[in-house]
Amino acid sequence: MGKQDTKRDDLGVQTLEQAYGKGVARAAARKRNHLGVTSEGRRAGAGTYTALAIVILIFMLPLYYAVSIASQDSTATQYGVEALKPGGGLLRNMAAAFQAMDFWNALGGTLFVSLIVSISTVFFSTLAGYSFAKLRFRGKNVLLTIVVGTMTIPQQLSVVPLYILANKAGLFGSLWAVIIPALVNAFGVFWMTQYLQDALPYELIEAARVDGASMFRTFLSVGVPAARPAAAMLFLFTFIGQWTNYFWPMLILGSNKNATLTLAAATLKGAHFTDYTLVMSGVVLTTLPLLLLFFVAGKQLVSGIMAGAVKG
Amino acid sequence: MSSRNTKQQGTPGPSLRTRLGQLEWKASPYLYIAPFFILFALVGLFPLFYTVWIATRQYNTLTGDSGWAVCGQVCGDSGTTASWLGNFQWVLHQDSFWIALRNSFSIFLLSSVPQIIIALWLAWMLNANLKAKTFWRMGVLLPYIIAPSAAGIIFSQMFSDKMGAVNVLLQAVGLSPIMWHASTIWSHIAIATIVNFRWIGYNTLIILAAMQAIPADVIEAAVVDGAKQWRIFRSIILPMLRPTLIFVIITSTIGGLQIFDEAQMFHNGTSGYGGPNHQYLTLSMYLWTLGFNNVTIGQPNMGRAAAVAWLLFIIIVLIAILNFFITNRMASGGMAKVSKEVAAERAAQAERDRQFAIRSGVEGRRRLAEQQTAQSSAQ
Numbered sequence: 001m002g003k004q005d006t007k008r009d010d011l012g013v014q015t016l017e018q019a020y021g022k023g024v025a026r027a028a029a030r031k032r033n034h035l036g037v038t039s040e041g042r043r044a045g046a047g048t049y050t051a052l053a054i055v056i057l058i059f060m061l062p063l064y065y066a067v068s069i070a071s072q073d074s075t076a077t078q079y080g081v082e083a084l085k086p087g088g089g090l091l092r093n094m095a096a097a098f099q100a101m102d103f104w105n106a107l108g109g110t111l112f113v114s115l116i117v118s119i120s121t122v123f124f125s126t127l128a129g130y131s132f133a134k135l136r137f138r139g140k141n142v143l144l145t146i147v148v149g150t151m152t153i154p155q156q157l158s159v160v161p162l163y164i165l166a167n168k169a170g171l172f173g174s175l176w177a178v179i180i181p182a183l184v185n186a187f188g189v190f191w192m193t194q195y196l197q198d199a200l201p202y203e204l205i206e207a208a209r210v211d212g213a214s215m216f217r218t219f220l221s222v223g224v225p226a227a228r229p230a231a232a233m234l235f236l237f238t239f240i241g242q243w244t245n246y247f248w249p250m251l252i253l254g255s256n257k258n259a260t261l262t263l264a265a266a267t268l269k270g271a272h273f274t275d276y277t278l279v280m281s282g283v284v285l286t287t288l289p290l291l292l293l294f295f296v297a298g299k300q301l302v303s304g305i306m307a308g309a310v311k312g
Numbered sequence: 313m314s315s316r317n318t319k320q321q322g323t324p325g326p327s328l329r330t331r332l333g334q335l336e337w338k339a340s341p342y343l344y345i346a347p348f349f350i351l352f353a354l355v356g357l358f359p360l361f362y363t364v365w366i367a368t369r370q371y372n373t374l375t376g377d378s379g380w381a382v383c384g385q386v387c388g389d390s391g392t393t394a395s396w397l398g399n400f401q402w403v404l405h406q407d408s409f410w411i412a413l414r415n416s417f418s419i420f421l422l423s424s425v426p427q428i429i430i431a432l433w434l435a436w437m438l439n440a441n442l443k444a445k446t447f448w449r450m451g452v453l454l455p456y457i458i459a460p461s462a463a464g465i466i467f468s469q470m471f472s473d474k475m476g477a478v479n480v481l482l483q484a485v486g487l488s489p490i491m492w493h494a495s496t497i498w499s500h501i502a503i504a505t506i507v508n509f510r511w512i513g514y515n516t517l518i519i520l521a522a523m524q525a526i527p528a529d530v531i532e533a534a535v536v537d538g539a540k541q542w543r544i545f546r547s548i549i550l551p552m553l554r555p556t557l558i559f560v561i562i563t564s565t566i567g568g569l570q571i572f573d574e575a576q577m578f579h580n581g582t583s584g585y586g587g588p589n590h591q592y593l594t595l596s597m598y599l600w601t602l603g604f605n606n607v608t609i610g611q612p613n614m615g616r617a618a619a620v621a622w623l624l625f626i627i628i629v630l631i632a633i634l635n636f637f638i639t640n641r642m643a644s645g646g647m648a649k650v651s652k653e654v655a656a657e658r659a660a661q662a663e664r665d666r667q668f669a670i671r672s673g674v675e676g677r678r679r680l681a682e683q684q685t686a687q688s689s690a691q
Contacts, residue, residue, distance in 0.1 A: 063466075079472065157624075160618040280465075280469070
């Protein structure tokens with residue numbers, strides 16, 4: 001396509017005005033406006049806002065329902081329409097659930113597991129991701145393929161051997177049995193590799209090397225700062241993933257039923273399935289810390305998901 | 313060898329510092345990936361190979377490994393013949409396995425199909441020129457922070473057969489209540505709703521990111537050609553989202569077939585796991601029942617659980633491959649028989665033509681020319 005063709009074929013409003021006069025340009029602009037497509041994207045009308053608001057309200061409904069049941073004064077109103085009207089017993093019920101699920105213990109266990117797993121995942125992933133993204137070595141592609149390949153393997157495939165191994169190691173019922181298998185994960189390495197490939201220019205590494213920095217010094221002073229945004233997102237996702245994890249902790253923690261929040265909430269349901277004001281209070285207590293995290297770091301979560309998606 | 317010697321004798325060898333530097337240069341990449349791979353081999357790769365072994369063994373939690381797997385009487389013999397296939401044979405002879413397979417498929421379809429359609433719709437709306445973008449995006453992501461098990465508890469209550477909020481509302485508008493737990497298909501719909509609740513927003517943001525990567529001039533040019541909103545969505549946005557959609561479909565396949573937390577928490581305190589008739593027993597729950605939940609001591613059979621895990625994995629791989637081929641075939645318009653290179657060449661050519669057509673407004677001019685010729689011939 002020649003330059004002249006491009007000019008003739010570019011039918012933006014301004015070009016139209018030059019080529020065919022103001023009337024045509026105005027008509028085109030009107031037509032585009034009518035269709036709702038401008039250069040900034042589709043115009044958002046009241047309909048879009050209303051629809052989005054309704055969707056978000058629907059998304060909030062289950063949470064509202066949980067809080068509403070948790071606030072009932074007695075178990076007599078825990079069902080049906082009555083349960084949709086908040087009562088005055090929220091604090092009392094939450095205090096009871098607090099006791100019943102041994103909240104501090106469960107919160108401590110969840111925090112302990114989530115923090116150690118997140119820190120370790122971010123550390124090992126950044127180190128390996130830097131190496132995969134920016135250093136040259138033999139066998140790199142094969143090793144990276146192995147990492148990516150194992151990302152699709154379902155968790156169920158390794159629960160049986162991990163259960164046997166954890167039992168042999170005497171870790172049954174211990175939080176370490178939850179932590180150790182999650183210390184590293186393939187997704188984290190893939191994520192950091194992808195990010196660092198673009199975010200860290202070779203020039204920076206070379207400059208650091210020319211200035212006489214050792215390899216590890218280069219990693220610390222150039223690689224780590226460049227990796228920080230992606231590392232923060234990886235931390236958030238790993239943290240939420242561990243916080244909401246249920247299957248494996250349930251298997252391996254056995255009779256240690258209040259060791260983490262998800263387990264404690266499930267135990268509460270099993271023990272008090274006739275008193276939903278108590279069960280829902282437990283669910284609310286389990287969700288509350290993450291809700292706080294969401295208000296603080298929700299923006300990072302959104303941009304994290306969207307940044308990862310473009311690479312897909 | 314000799315030349316190296318003379319060289320070393322002739323000139324002083326590289327200093328210790330330089331040699332250390334070179335060693336560091338060569339070893340660093342491996343040193344950085346080593347911690348990950350050592351741990352990963354222990355907790356990620358080794359268990360995978362170990363499952364293969366266990367799946368072929370008679371492995372009870374009480375007795376441990378006791379030789380090759382025994383299928384037992386369901387296989388037709390007296391129940392003593394041991395073979396490495398025994399666990400697989402036993403599992404495939406169980407009605408529960410096939411029920412669980414059916415349920416998993418049903419829940420997976422009911423969750424992934426609406427999930428992707430609604431996510432597409434939401435992303436399309438979020439892609440508009442909105443005020444307070446971050447607020448709306450955070451809004452749709454909110455359910456992501458609720459643990460699947462917690463969501464299971466909440467929804468189990470909402471969908472309660474007798475007095476759940478959903479049924480009370482249905483009755484309020486004059487409809488008959490639905491047996492969300494007792495009925496097979498309705499329980500699948502209810503569980504799929506829990507899954508959708510948590511994942512729609514997440515997938516919306518993934519699709520939204522891909523939508524925003526579509527160059528604005530392509531869409532603007534289509535508008536000039538007279539394309540309406542739906543036409544733009546169908547002919548430009550949807551095809552350009554294809555790689556992202558494949559990604560979303562494959563991840564929701566892997567997730568959808570593994571569902572455990574939601575279905576496990578869906579059961580009432582009084583009913584059995586997966587419901588009294590196993591109406592919502594999923595494959596993961598079946599695996600758990602076989603390997604971890606049977607109450608008799610020594611009864612939990614890890615070998616059979618491992619066999620179920622492998623069957624689950626094989627099914628996931630098969631469906632992922634099937635997904636890939638279907639989406640590929642849809643995109644290439646049924647040209648699956650030509651070689652990859654030719655197909656890629658043709659696709660690239662078609663894309664170039666399409667881009668050119670979009671940019672140049674050829675379509676519009678052709679129609680204009682047709683109208684003119686039609687008018688002149690009519691005159």
